[in-house]
Amino acid sequence: MSSPGAGRTTLLERTITDLDGRRPVAGVEGDQETRLDADRIGRTGCAVAQVNTGAGCHLDAEMMRDALTGLSPAQGSLLMAEDAGNPVCPPFSTGASEPRP
Template sequence: MARDITEESGDGAAGGASGETITLEQKVLAKNEDLAGRNRRWLVAQGIVAVNVMSSPGAGKTTLLERTIGDLAGRRPVSVVEGDQETMLDADRIRRTGCPVVQVNTGAGCHLDAEMMRGALTTLSPAPGSLVLVENVGNLVCPALFDLGERSRVVVISVTEGSDKPLKYPYMFAAADLIVINKIDLLPYVDFDVAQCERYARSVNPHVRVLVVSATTGEGMGDWYGWVAEQG
């Protein structure tokens, strides 16, 4: 993520006494933090709970959101921010549930940021007291660095991935308020140790909550809805 730009001196030599090193990452993150703070204050004032859902591609985020929307229908208003590099495919899936959704395509970008979130909220205009589910761009690195102004962060890992993912991507799991281990209906067919994954997760985030679910069959989803309700 970090890029250093060295301004060349007048004689063309880089890194001389007049050289100035600017760390772009720090500037980008500082601007993002300011915008995220504005988003957070607005969401709190409206009584809106925003949950940032992150994972590697294929972990089942969209299926989790689809089932959540259906099962929470009538309990509270729900809207969705869909983040992807390209296409409207996931937004179309959410739209078929009848839930308001806005697609944010990041192009070459590997994450949503606070400015994108602000634009999405403006477009969605979520009702006061509602739930906004944010499906971030699928990867386990960049989204962890960018605060959106959300209430909570959720990392979804599926049993089709390695149990050691928390060790390989520690920053993402350390930043999580909740870890959802998904696709447990596939446990008989894959080599995945749930208990070991939980131990690895708590080695980087000792107090994180871990839920075990199948968004496809509905197993464990009651615990997920309970956690969502606790957010406000």
């Protein structure tokens, strides 16, 4: 997890490139509005699904299920998921509106 511009997408691009086809790779890219990161990942030859979270600030389980259903990664694929990158709303938040005791 990191702030926008920290290099998450660059790290994924490099990892996919360094794997050099030795293992199938599939990616899920979460973004509030654009598909810029998905396009970057797609240029590596990796199968990629774009999820626009809209007003939401992270990927949730339903979004991931839908992305994976559409993506249908090859058996044995390495799956890489990149969240929207909003440090105010970290991934895997509970959605709880009140602090826990």
